[in-house]
Amino acid sequence: MSTGKRLVDGYDLVIFDLDGVVYLIDRPIPGAVEAVAELHRGGTPLAYATNNASRRSGEVADLLTALGVPATADEVLTSAGAAAAVLAQRLSPGDRVLVVGAEALRAEVREAGLTPVSAAGEAPVAVVQGYGPEVGWADLAEACVAVRGGALWVATNTDRTLPSPRGPLPGNGSLVAALRTALGREPDVVVGKPEPELFATAARLVGARRPLVVGDRLDTDIEGAVRAGMDSLLVLTGVSGAADLLAAPESRRPTFVAADLSGLFEVDEAVRVPPVAVDGWQLDGDGLSGSGAVLDALRLLCAATWAGAKVRPTSSAARDAFHTLGL
Known part of the structure; x- marks a missing residue:
């Protein structure tokens, strides 16, 4: 039922995805800085939940701030940090973990009290796989040997692509798929979206009872929101487009859709999907x-x-x- 109020006024937390929603690589998406500033002026709590495991929370917060979106590390949840937390729960302090990914993932593993290694010959008890632009065949080969030897296999996320100014490029899911093919099985644990834990954690941290998820991907952000039992807004500034939305199964259908973050300030029924009615x-x-x-x-x-x-x-x-x- 329409409240007759702005969409954002019906929620006590807005959880943003980052790539394709707030910024694209290292540039803010048009209107994003203004939208976040408006939310700050209104006192709306914000969180940022990203599947990108190539930066730590503090680094993401610094990047956002440099782009004109003031943020603190405790507002940012990354799949790298979440994966390290999962490993710390399952392993013993000091256990060796083979890290496939960026230095940020290695740092998170180290901070969780575990020992990051780079080769299967170092007897890792687990493999954690996240996106890193320098990840190559040699890294995947070491991970393959370690998993075949019995190591736990944890993936930070399974995003098939990531957005770029040149269009979608291979994401961590594409690299996971290569290892999946070689091993003939799935990872033991996938931490990031569409698993609901990042969103659930963001809500718990601020005590939110009615959060709204804002994302650009149906297969991660929106499906993750559905799994978490949260309403969602799809913005058409990133990966998923109109054709994807029309073809979406029920598990990937957003509550609202908008061209960009300005949709947060529209009357809720003006962006609800499917609509009650439209003019014209x-x-x-x-x-x-x-x-x-x-x-x-x-x-x-x-x-x-x-x-x-x-x-x-x-x-x-x-x-x-x-x-x-x-x-």
Whole structure:
């Protein structure tokens, strides 16, 4: 039911994904700095939950601050930190862990009281695998030997891709897939989204009872929110686009959709998906006609497509909307 208030006013915590939502690699996404500033002015608690295991929480907070988004390390939850915590719970202090990933993951393992190593010959009892731009065949080979020898295999996340200015590039999930193929089995533990723990931890830390997850990926952010029992906002500034949204199974459908973070300040029913009603657009059988906001057309298409219809444009404005949405 619509509250008639801004979307954000219905929640006591906003949990942001980072890449594709707040920034793209090292640049803020247009409107993100202003949106976060508006949330700060309104006193809305914020958290940042990222599957990226190549930076530590403090480094992420410093990056955000440098981009004009003031943040503290305790507001940032990374899959690297979460993976190290899982290992610390399962292993004994000082146990050796073969680290496949960036230096940030190695540092998290060390801070958790464990001993990071680089080779299977050093007798690791576990392998932790996270994204790192320098990860290569030799690293995967050492991990393969260690896991075959009985080491616990923990993946920070299984994101198939990560966003970049040149489009999606291979993510940690692609590297996990290479090792999965070689080993013929799945990791023992996957820590990051779509597993719900990052979101649940963020809510616990501030005592939030009604958090909102904001992400750009249906297969991690939105599915993770669904698994955690939280509402979610999909922003179309990163990986998942309109076609992905229309094809999404129920487990990956957001509560709201917006072009960018400005959607946080829209009236809740103006970004809810599927919509109760929209102005200007009409569905007549399998045809979309009329005219209006492109995002309203997308929300109406979700209602029809998720109900099993295959919709085609039947007005010039509808054809333009399909083209804009890449449909």
